[in-house]
Amino acid sequence: MTISLKQLSLLLGLSQTTVSRALNGYPEVSEATRKRVIEAAQRHAYMPNPRARSLATGRAMAIGHVLPLAGPSDMVNPIFADFLAGAGTVYTRRGYGVHLSFAEAGREAEHFRWLTRQRMVDAVVLHSPRAEDERARALADLDIVFGVHGLLGARREGYNYVEMDNRAAMELATCHLAGLGHRRIAFLNGPAGLNFAREREAGFLSVMEARSLVPNRLWMLNDEMSEDYGHRTAQRLCRGSPRPTAFLAGSILVAAGVHRAVLEAGLRVPRDVSIVTHDDMLSFLPNGDPPRLTATRSPVREAGQRLADILIDQVEDRTRPPRGVILAPELVLGASTGPAPAEAPA
Template structure:
C-alpha cells in the first residue's frame, strides 16, 4: 500500500496523511492517532530511500549518549521507554535512529562529525545539566535538536519537552505535610542533572511555605537505584530523629526504602510514608490495577513521542522555525504507601517543641 492508497482508505488527502505521519503540529491528535492506527493495520511504511532522494535528507535522527564516569545515563531505566516512544514516531515518519555511545571528552567531536557527514537530520539531547554546553554547540552547528528536559541558567531559546518537576515535587511535599508529616526525607537523583535540581527546588519551596526547616541529614542525592533508596533510608531510620515520610526521585529508590522499612518491621503507609516519581515504565509498573506507591506520574514514553514529533516538524519546516516547548504536568496518584503521621512521631514532636520552649510535661 502506498501513501495515496492509505489516504483514500481514510478519506483524507495525501498531504494530511503525510503531515500526520511526520508529526506536524497543525494535525490534530485525533487525526494523527487515526492515521497511525491505519498505517499499522495496513502495514504501511514510507519509502525511506525515495524520501532521501526527494528531500536530500538523511532520514535519520541521532541520539548521542555520553558514557559518564559513573555510567548512570546509559543504564538509566527510563531510557528504553523513551526510545520506544520516539521510535514509534520515527517508524511512522520513515526515519531511522542512529545511536552513538561516547566518552565525555568525545561528545563535541561526535556532534561536529554528525554535522559534517550529514548522516542525521537532527538530534535529541538527553539528560541535560544546568548550563548544558551542548545546547550552545548544537545551535552554533545549525543542527536541528530537541532537548528531553531543560537546562537551568541558559537564556538562549531552544526546543524542549519536559515534566514540570518543580511543581510535581512541591505538590508531593505539600501532600505529605497535609498528612501531618514534618520530618520528610528527600532521596533525589544526581543534582548536577537539571531535573534533580528542579525537584529539590520544589521540595524546599513546599517546606518553606509551611515554615518547616530543611534538615540536610534528610536530603540525599545520587544514583537512582534500589540500593540507593535502601541504604539512605536505613541510615535515616536508624538515626536519633528518623523521618516519618520519604520523597524519592524514582520508583527503584522507593522500592529500596520499602525494603529498609520491612527489615525494621515497619509498614509503609502506617509507620512511614513514601511518595515517589513514576515514569510509567512499560516493564516496571507501579502496580497493575491499583498503585503500590503514591506517586507523581508522567509517561516517559509519551515524552519520547513528543520529542520525536517536535524534532521531525522542525526538520520538515527547515531553517528559521522558532523553537518550540512542551511542559508536561505530572499527575498525583494516591496509593497505600502514604498515611497520616504516626501518632508516636506526632507526640514526640510535641514533646520536643515543649522542651525547646522550656516547657516541662
C-alpha cells in the same frame, strides 16, 4: 526485488519527473495523472529508496540519539527506552528513522560534528542534559536542529525541549505528605548537578516554606538513583532519632531501597513511615491495583512523541521557532502513604 521509480514511470508511459512530482505532491501535474500515478504506485507497492532519496535531497530522514558508550548510563536507563519508544512511533509514522549511536563520554561534541558533516541525521536529541551542557553548546554552534529531553539550566526558551514539570511533581508530593501531617520528611533526590534534581528541590522547598515547615538539610540528599542509595540512606536515617516519618524518593528504585530498609528496621508502611516516589518508568515495575506506592508520574512515552514532532516540524521548515513543552505530572495515590504518626511528647 522492489520496483523503482524508473520502472514505474516506464510502466505508466510517463517520465520519472512527472511520477516523482505526482507522488511528492507538487502542483505542476494534472489531477488526472496524479491519481493514475498514485494508484499504480500502490498497486505495485512502490516505495522510494530512502538512500537514493537522501543522496539526492541531502536530507537524512533520520533523527539521531546519541548515547554514552561506557558505564551504567542512559542506555541501561528505562526512561530513555520508553522515551525512544514514544519517539519511534512518530518517526515511523512520518517516514523518519532513528540513528542510534554511541559516543565516548566527553567526546560527544566531536561525534555530533561527524554526524552532521556526514549528513547522517537531520536532528539530534540530547538526553540527560546538565545545567551547563557543553554538548548543547556544540549542537548550537553546529547549526543543527536539536531538542532536549529536559531543560538546559534555567533557560526555557530559544531551543526545543520537552520536560516533565519536576517542580510541580515535588510540589504535589510534598503537599500530599504535608496534608497528612508529616513534618519530618527526608528527600532522596537525584544527582546534584542535574537539572531535574534542582527543580525538584525547588518544588520541595517551596511547599515546605509555604507551610512554614523547616526542612532538615541533613535529610536532603543527592546521589545516583539506585536501590542501594535508597537502602543505605534510609537505613541510616531510620536509626537516627528523631527519624523521618516520610520519605520522598527520586525514583522507583530508590523507593524500593527505602522500603526494604524500613521493613528491615521493623517499621511498617504506611503506619510508621510513608513513602512517596517519583515514578518515571511506568510499566517497568508493574504496580498492583491499587498501586503499591504513592507516586508522581510523568508521561515519558508521550514526551518522546512530542519532541519527535517538534523536531521533524522544524527540520521540514527551518524557519519555525523553537518550541518547549512542559508536561504536567499527576499524583497517583497508593498504599504507601498515610497520616503521620502522633508525635512522641517532647
